[in-house]
Amino acid sequence: xxxxxxxxxxxxxxxxxxxxxxxxxxxxxxxxxxxxxxxxxxxxxxxxxxxxxxxxxxxxxxxxxxxxxxxxxxxxxxxxxxxxxxxxxxxxxxxxxxxxxxxxxxxxxxxxxxxxxxxxxxxxxxxxxxxxxxxxxxxxxxxxxxxxxxxxxxxxxxxxxxxxxxxxxxxxxxxxxxxxxxxxxxxxxxxxxxxxxxxxxxxxxxxxxxxxxx
DNA sequence: AAGGGGATCAACCGCAGCGAA
DNA sequence: GTTCGCTGCGGTTGATCCCCT
Numbered sequence: 253x254x255x256x257x258x259x260x261x262x263x264x265x266x267x268x269x270x271x272x273x274x275x276x277x278x279x280x281x282x283x284x285x286x287x288x289x290x291x292x293x294x295x296x297x298x299x300x301x302x303x304x305x306x307x308x309x310x311x312x313x314x315x316x317x318x319x320x321x322x323x324x325x326x327x328x329x330x331x332x333x334x335x336x337x338x339x340x341x342x343x344x345x346x347x348x349x350x351x352x353x354x355x356x357x358x359x360x361x362x363x364x365x366x367x368x369x370x371x372x373x374x375x376x377x378x379x380x381x382x383x384x385x386x387x388x389x390x391x392x393x394x395x396x397x398x399x400x401x402x403x404x405x406x407x408x409x410x411x412x413x414x415x416x417x418x419x420x421x422x423x424x425x426x427x428x429x430x431x432x433x434x435x436x437x438x439x440x441x442x443x444x445x446x447x448x449x450x451x452x453x454x455x456x457x458x459x460x461x462x463x464x465x466x
Numbered sequence: 467a468a469g470g471g472g473a474t475c476a477a478c479c480g481c482a483g484c485g486a487a
Numbered sequence: 488g489t490t491c492g493c494t495g496c497g498g499t500t501g502a503t504c505c506c507c508t
Contacts, residue, residue: 269476269502291493307494308477343496354496359475367473 266300270309274299278306279314312353319351323360331357332365 266274281297287310290303299306312318323331327349334345342354342361349357 267478289493302478303493304479304495305477311495312476340497355476358497363474 264300265302267305270301270313274301275309275314278310282310282314308355312355317351318353320356323352323364327352328360328365331361335361335365 277297277299281293281299285293285296287293287307290307292303294301294303294306297306301309330349331345334348338344340358342358346352346354346357
């Protein structure tokens with residue numbers, strides 16, 4: 253039962269990575285009108301996106317309270333405990349981790365924790381208990397904490413196709429006309445929550461929204 | 467320096483549930 | 488009771504990044 257107007261055959265409907273302009277439009281619109289009723293929101297805002305896509309983008313990325321990267325050991329422990337309790341109920345688990353999205357937790361689980369479980373199972377197929385996650389026994393937390401190295405602490409995912417980026421997806425302030433230039437002028441020192449260089453953060457977008465907002 | 471392969475993450479897809487008409 | 492539209496969820500995919508050889 254997918255949304256009819258979201259027909260993927262429709263050439264009017266854009267897919268793939270969001271552009272900075274689209275992000276700004278969405279942020280701006282939600283700031284003025286609030287979120288919800290995503291299909292009509294997408295239309296009213298003039299976004300050639302499905303309501304679904306807008307919702308996902310907002311919830312997983314643009315929302316001001318979204319925390320990204322650097323899953324702490326405490327959060328990891330919580331994820332494991334809750335997953336042991338509820339299984340793949342990512343949204344339910346996410347509700348207990350403020351600022352984390354179900355998508356992020358899901359990805360984290362698949363890439364980090366599941367990998368370690370598999371490795372452990374391979375190494376010790378005979379012993380069944382090594383990663384049997386018992387909420388009452390937190391001592392069984394496997395290795396990811398030790399191995400964790402936050403390669404993607406930055407907002408490197410902010411890729412804007414067609415914007416003439418360098419090979420890395422981290423968006424630089426310079427050499428970007430239009431909106432990007434605007435950013436560069438208003439925020440000469442791009443900031444992320446991790447204070448990496450030349451990386452856009454949601455704060456950038458929100459600051460822009462405030463400037464553009466009417 | 468270049469290429470290959472694995473890791474990571476944003477975004478899409480399909481489905482189920484819910485409420486309104 | 489049925490249909491329709493919308494939302495939310497979980498699974499999956501594709502693009503990109505990074506590391507190793």
